[in-house]
Amino acid sequence: MATTMIAVGLTLAAAGYAGRYVLKVMKLMQPQVNEAIQTLPKSTFGYYRGGFDPKMTKREAALILGVSPTANKSKIREAHRRIMLLNHPDKGRRTDLWERLLMSRT
Incomplete structure (x- = not known):
């Protein structure tokens, strides 16, 4: 003991x-x-942390994609592709976020 x-x-x-x-x-x-x-690069901490509105606005789409609301189509397409690849459901990411990203390009 x-x-x-x-x-x-x-x-x-x-x-x-x-x-x-x-x-x-x-x-x-x-x-x-x-x-x-x-x-560290500023983009490390610069992602959109806000919630989602019921209807996607141009401002919200720009915040999600990380581009200016007045960005040209090529910048929007490039940012959309980059984020879509990072958040693809086949990689185990959230499907609700994927759906919002699909809406953000239009």
Whole structure:
């Protein structure tokens, strides 16, 4: 019984020291993480996060495709193709999103 208590105590102490070490390292790495986030392309965080309107508007379609509402047909077609390939149902993506993407091209 005593050996079990000693083993549990040593395990808890080791976990505590490991957690303390991780927290120290995280504080030291914070500037590097912030710098790495700043170097990421802005498009990484620029996707449309809003909900869907019952009827697709030109503005909503442009937001979903990531183009300007006044973009020409070739830019719209290129953005539509790129997003359709990324969100294809055969890759296990959501079918409701696929249907909205189909509507966004028109």
